[in-house]
Amino acid sequence: MKFVDEFRDGDLARSLATQIAALAEPGRHYKVMEVCGGHTHTIYKHGIEDHLPETVELVHGPGCPVCVIPMGRVDDAIALAKLPDVIFTCFGDMMRVPGGDGSLIDAKAEGADVRFVYSPLDALKIARKNPDKQVIFLAIGFETTAPSTALTLMRAKAEGLENFSVMCNHVTIVPPLKALLESPDLRLDAFIGPGHVSTVVGCRPYEFIPAQYGQPVVVAGFEPLDLLQSIYMIMKQLGEGRAEVENQYGRVVPWEGNMRALDVLDEVFELRPFFEWRGLGFISQSALKLSDAYADFDAELRFDVPGVRVADPKACQCGEVLKGVIKPWECKVFGTACTPETPIGTCMVSSEGACAAYYNFGRFARSKARTGS
Amino acid sequence: MADLEQEVLARIERQRRLKPRFRDERITMAHGAGMKATHTLVAGLFEPSFSNEALADLSDAAKLEIAGAALAFTTDAFVVKPLVFPGGSIGELAVNGTVNDLAVSGARPIALSAAFVLEEGLDADVLRAEVGAMATAAEFAGVRIVAGDTKVVERGKADGMYISTAGIGVRDPRVDLAATSIRPGDRILCSGTIGDHGTAVMLARGELELDADIDSDSAPVWNLAESLIDRVAPSLRMMRDPTRGGVATVLNELAQDADVGIVLQEDAVPLQPAVKGACEILGIDPMYVANEGKLVAVVAPEAADDALTALRSQPGGEQAALIGEVADEPQGMVLVRTGFGGTRIMDMLIGDPLPRIC
Numbered sequence: 129m130k131f132v133d134e135f136r137d138g139d140l141a142r143s144l145a146t147q148i149a150a151l152a153e154p155g156r157h158y159k160v161m162e163v164c165g166g167h168t169h170t171i172y173k174h175g176i177e178d179h180l181p182e183t184v185e186l187v188h189g190p191g192c193p194v195c196v197i198p199m200g201r202v203d204d205a206i207a208l209a210k211l212p213d214v215i216f217t218c219f220g221d222m223m224r225v226p227g228g229d230g231s232l233i234d235a236k237a238e239g240a241d242v243r244f245v246y247s248p249l250d251a252l253k254i255a256r257k258n259p260d261k262q263v264i265f266l267a268i269g270f271e272t273t274a275p276s277t278a279l280t281l282m283r284a285k286a287e288g289l290e291n292f293s294v295m296c297n298h299v300t301i302v303p304p305l306k307a308l309l310e311s312p313d314l315r316l317d318a319f320i321g322p323g324h325v326s327t328v329v330g331c332r333p334y335e336f337i338p339a340q341y342g343q344p345v346v347v348a349g350f351e352p353l354d355l356l357q358s359i360y361m362i363m364k365q366l367g368e369g370r371a372e373v374e375n376q377y378g379r380v381v382p383w384e385g386n387m388r389a390l391d392v393l394d395e396v397f398e399l400r401p402f403f404e405w406r407g408l409g410f411i412s413q414s415a416l417k418l419s420d421a422y423a424d425f426d427a428e429l430r431f432d433v434p435g436v437r438v439a440d441p442k443a444c445q446c447g448e449v450l451k452g453v454i455k456p457w458e459c460k461v462f463g464t465a466c467t468p469e470t471p472i473g474t475c476m477v478s479s480e481g482a483c484a485a486y487y488n489f490g491r492f493a494r495s496k497a498r499t500g501s
Numbered sequence: 502m503a504d505l506e507q508e509v510l511a512r513i514e515r516q517r518r519l520k521p522r523f524r525d526e527r528i529t530m531a532h533g534a535g536m537k538a539t540h541t542l543v544a545g546l547f548e549p550s551f552s553n554e555a556l557a558d559l560s561d562a563a564k565l566e567i568a569g570a571a572l573a574f575t576t577d578a579f580v581v582k583p584l585v586f587p588g589g590s591i592g593e594l595a596v597n598g599t600v601n602d603l604a605v606s607g608a609r610p611i612a613l614s615a616a617f618v619l620e621e622g623l624d625a626d627v628l629r630a631e632v633g634a635m636a637t638a639a640e641f642a643g644v645r646i647v648a649g650d651t652k653v654v655e656r657g658k659a660d661g662m663y664i665s666t667a668g669i670g671v672r673d674p675r676v677d678l679a680a681t682s683i684r685p686g687d688r689i690l691c692s693g694t695i696g697d698h699g700t701a702v703m704l705a706r707g708e709l710e711l712d713a714d715i716d717s718d719s720a721p722v723w724n725l726a727e728s729l730i731d732r733v734a735p736s737l738r739m740m741r742d743p744t745r746g747g748v749a750t751v752l753n754e755l756a757q758d759a760d761v762g763i764v765l766q767e768d769a770v771p772l773q774p775a776v777k778g779a780c781e782i783l784g785i786d787p788m789y790v791a792n793e794g795k796l797v798a799v800v801a802p803e804a805a806d807d808a809l810t811a812l813r814s815q816p817g818g819e820q821a822a823l824i825g826e827v828a829d830e831p832q833g834m835v836l837v838r839t840g841f842g843g844t845r846i847m848d849m850l851i852g853d854p855l856p857r858i859c
Contacts (some may be wrong), residue, residue, distance in 0.1 A: 129777055138842040175843015224851075233852075237529040246709060246783075353843045457506050463513035469537060469851050487513075488848045 129336035135351030136174065137192045144356040145179035158184045159315060160362055161452055163305065163321035165374025165481070166350050172485045174352040184359065187452030188482035190304050190408060191322050193269040194221050195450070195474040195481045197297055197405045199438040202227030205266050205295060207434050208427060209240040215258060218266035220244040228438040239385040248280035248294075255284070255292040264427045267296045272324040274298040274416060275389040277455035278396035281422050293427040296417050298397065301325045302333050303414035304405060309341050313453050318362045320355070321347035323377045328393075331373050331384025349377040355455050406474050407440060407447030446473035449482050456483040463487060512735050521545045531852025535745025536789070538852050540754075543693070558680070558758070561742060562606035564672065571674065573608035575599060576667035577701065582660045583770065584627065584809035588697075588716030589793070591664055592631035596638035596646075597721050597793060598744065599668040604723040605740040605796050606729060607678045608670030613639065613649040615666050620659040627661065635664075642721035673727075675734040680758035682738045687827040688805035690798045692725050692812050693718070693820040694771040695748050696787035698794070711782060713775045720794030725818045729798055731810035736804030743796050746849070749788035749835065751797050752825075753849045756831045765825035765847065768840035789850055799827065 152158065162168060168188045171177060177186060190196055202225050209216035209232060216232070223233045223244055236242040241261075245251050248265050255263035267277040277294060284292045301322060308314055321334055326347045334345045344365040348358035358376040365371060375381055396419055403415030418426040427433070440446065444466065445459040454474065456462050466472040468484050476485035523545030531538035537704045548556060555563040560574035589597075596613065603610040615635065619628065639646050647665075697718040704711055722742060729737050739759075743751040748770070756763045772787055780787045794817060800808045805823060812821035828836075835847040 129774055129781070132777075132781060136841050138840055141842050172845055173837045174841040175845050176841070177842040233529050233531065234527065237527045250708070306555070352843075455506075457509040463509060464516060467513075468848075469541075488846060 132351070135349075135353045136496070137353065140353055141179055141356055142442045144360055145354070148179075148184065148356070148360050148363055149181045151360070151367050152181045152183050153367070156183065156387045158316045158317050158363070158366065159187055159452070160184065160320060160359065161187040161189045161316050161354075162320040163189040163191040164325070165195065165282045166324060167320060167322070167355060168192065168482060168485050170350050170352055170355055172488070176355055177354055179356060180359070183280070184363070186324070187316065188485065189207075189319075189452065190308065190450040191270070191301070192475075192481050193273070193299065194225055194477060195446070196299065196304075196405045196408070197222075197225060197268060198406045199227050199440065199476065200404070200436040201297055202231070203229065203436040203438060204428075204433050206230065206232060206235045206240075207436075208264055208295060208431055209235050209242050210238075211262070211431060213261050215241045215243060215254055215261050215263045215320060216266065217243050217245045217254060217263060219246075219268065219280075222266060222268060224471075225474055226471055228436065229309075233432070248277050249283075250279050252289070252292060253286060255289055259291060261291060264431075265292070266296050267298055270299055270301050270322070270325045271328040271389075271393065272322075274397065275328060275386075275392050278392045281396050281418070281425055282392070284425060285422065293425050293430050294418065295427040295433075296397070298416040299403065299405070300399075300414055300416065301329065303411050304408060305334075305337070307408060307414075308410050308451055309337065311451055314451055316343065316452060318344040318346070320358050320362070321345045321373070322352070323347060323349050323381060326375075326377065326385070328386050328389045331375050331381065331383050332385070334373045336351065338373060341373045344371045345376045347373070347377050347381055349380065366497075387407050395419065404437075407450045409447070427453040441472050446475045446483075449473075449475050456486040459483070503702045514594055514666070514833075529852070534853040535781070535791075536750055536849075536852055539746075540849065552599065555743070556746035560606060560680075561602040562608065562670070564606070567797055571672040573603050573606040573670045573672050575602040575606070576665065577602060578663065578665040578750040580663050581702060583702075583705055584661050586702050586717055588701055589719035590631060590634050591662065592634035593638045594793060595664040595666045595721050596635050596642060596644070597719050599666040600642045600644060600721045600723065601742045601744075601793070601796070603668050603670035604674070604721065605742045606670070606725040607726065607737075608672045608715065609727070610642060610644045610670045610721075610723060612645050613648045613666050613668045615646050615664060616650040617652070618650065618663040618665075619653045620661050621653055621656040623661050631662065631664075638721070638735050641722065644775070673730050673734075676730055676737050678737065678739050679694065680739050680755055683755065683759035683761055683799050683827055684738075684801070685761055685827050685829040686802050687738055687799050688802055688808075688823055689752070689825040689827065690800065690812060691743075691748060691770060691822055691824045692722065692796045692798070692803070692818045693794075694773045694776065695743070695792055695795065696776045696780060696790035697773060698704055698792050699790035700776045700787070702791075703783070704779065709783065711779060713779050715773070715775050715779065718792055720817050722794060722796045722817065724815050725812055727798055728811040728815045728818070729800075729808055733800055733804040733808045736801035738799040738801065740799075743792045743795055743797050745791050747787070747789040747791055748797060748824075749786070749847050750849050752835045752847070755799065756835055759827075760832050760839075762828040762831045762833075763825055763835045764828050765835060765837045769822055769824045771820045771822050788847060802826075
């Protein structure tokens with residue numbers, strides 16, 4: 129298939145793998161964090177770790193938007209979904225995320241009208257078709273998906289659609305990175321920068337990472353060759369003692385980002401003073417809410433939201449997994465109490481979550497690699 | 502460190518091997534998706550409650566011996582929405598689905614029953630069309646529909662119509678198919694392109710604003726099954742029809758039932774470019790998408806080429822391919838060698854594949 133197969137060429141992969149191995153200095157261990165859940169998915173789906181020397185370790189970061197939603201927010205969403213005459217819409221992989229008591233898929237089984245959509249515009253369509261119902265869209269994601277929520281809200285406002293609202297959980301990429309870099313137990317050498325977020329925010333926001341923390345960042349695409357190439361670029365920077373922001377995904381990511389999208393975000397959203405991240409706790413100015421001009425469309429203002437706060441389950445070590453402090457399998461409940469069937473932590477829910485990805489795709493490959501067979 | 506990882510992995514494996522217990526409080530859509538949640542429901546509630554030898558292997562059809570006759574017996578329910586989709590309709594599926602459960606059990610399909618649950622207000626022409634489709638499909642598959650039942654439910658209680666069919670077939674004496682006969686070294690064949698039916702239906706629902714020329718593969722597979730029996734009977738270990746849950750689920754079930762590993766060559770699996778493209782856009786792995794006119798067969802290594810030739814000589818089997826082989830490990834698991842040169846585990850999903858957000 130054109131524009132896909134070129135980026136999945138096994139021969140090119142092997143040649144890149146050889147070059148990466150050549151750059152790895154003997155006796156040195158490299159820890160590289162891919163921030164974005166989409167990258168984690170690609171790494172496991174295509175078996176990218178098989179192409180890396182054992183001394184180059186990939187750490188799966190906090191960039192899975194589904195994984196970082198705290199349980200209390202899920203409970204709030206379920207409370208909204210259960211209101212009479214409400215059609216509750218969300219992205220597919222949000223459906224199975226456990227709150228304090230069940231998930232949206234359970235709420236659906238109990239009678240709530242929960243539907244998954246591919247785009248917030250689909251939710252808008254549902255609102256137009258059902259004027260006697262209140263249609264709520266559960267907005268999640270980084271700056272990647274926020275512009276589409278923003279445009280949907282602008283359209284809803286222009287149409288004067290009164291039965292549409294948004295429960296906003298959009299988050300921003302830089303504050304959690306700062307929080308990560310500030311945490312004392314973190315040991316990383318470099319970052320693979322998130323590609324899709326960067327199409328909106330550009331590469332400039334990451335400049336503080338090399339400047340203040342001395343670590344290279346390479347913004348990468350989502351095909352397997354993109355990732356191998358970005359790892360190569362990181363190894364090259366590390367080998368040459370450089371620390372810069374580089375853009376591997378130039379075919380999609382402009383250095384300055386997408387100004388129009390950023391303008392739209394400015395109009396529709398404003399920063400929340402703080403927001404709770406699953407496993408990472410409260411991070412200031414790390415999430416968006418609807419601006420005053422769009423407050424009428426804010427589901428949290430339109431409806432009574434319980435505002436539940438549920439502490440992360442004690443046994444769950446999602447936070448340490450997200451920070452790359454421990455590997456998924458080092459978590460006390462991984463694979464026993466916490467499995468894709470009965471997830472305790474959100475890292476196990478979405479296929480992009482570090483734990484689910486490892487559980488589904490990575491187990492055997494890694495164990496074989498370790499035993500050398 | 503590595504030791505601890507091994508220990509954790511071993512613990513997971515033990516956990517996976519435990520007989521599933523059905524502990525859910527409510528039925529969700531996942532229980533009907535033909536994947537892990539369905540498996541837990543069937544193996545954790547139905548099988549132990551009805552407990553008997555014929556049911557125990559939870560295969561596509563039960564093997565019965567009645568008055569010296571070797572029979573296969575199966576049943577299936579059809580709740581597809583929309584009722585009509587490119588390449589087929591609910592009536593055609595209701596015949597082919599049951600016929601195929603018999604066919605992959607090595608049984609020549611003989612007769613079907615059909616039960617209809619109709620929704621009040623259903624346009625009679627819609628029913629006429631589906632009954633016509635059933636008659637045509639039955640004739641094509643060489644079966645008779647010999648018994649039936651009709652119920653009507655109030656408006657809003659069914660999506661137009663549901664159909665349930667049961668079927669009986671005569672098992673071919675040349676084969677005794679069982680997952681337990683699968684051995685390391687055996688080869689795995691797939692009779693054609695995967696994911697066509699599921700993708701066609703998903704697009705036909707019209708919720709995705711994605712248009713592509715994809716037809717359901719709905720067709721009877723007895724001709725394919727019989728061609729394998731004729732050609733390689735003693736070496737034919739097992740056949741399955743990869744409906745809900747797709748090829749991935751069927752291979753996982755085989756690996757678990759036979760206590761072997763299955764190694765799949767990703768780029769050997771036949772896939773239409775349009776299906777590949779649609780799945781790529783939707784963020785769904787076609788390995789988990791339903792088929793309605795395909796079979797997956799396991800044969801002894803020496804019979805692999807003959808089996809492939811036999812399938813390819815049949816209508817509906819032209820694109821058959823060798824897609825993998827059986828290994829002694831990882832036991833109970835399916836390993837995929839990716840076109841990119843890596844490996845990954847292809848586990849059973851819990852419920853329908855949910856599209857990823859980005």
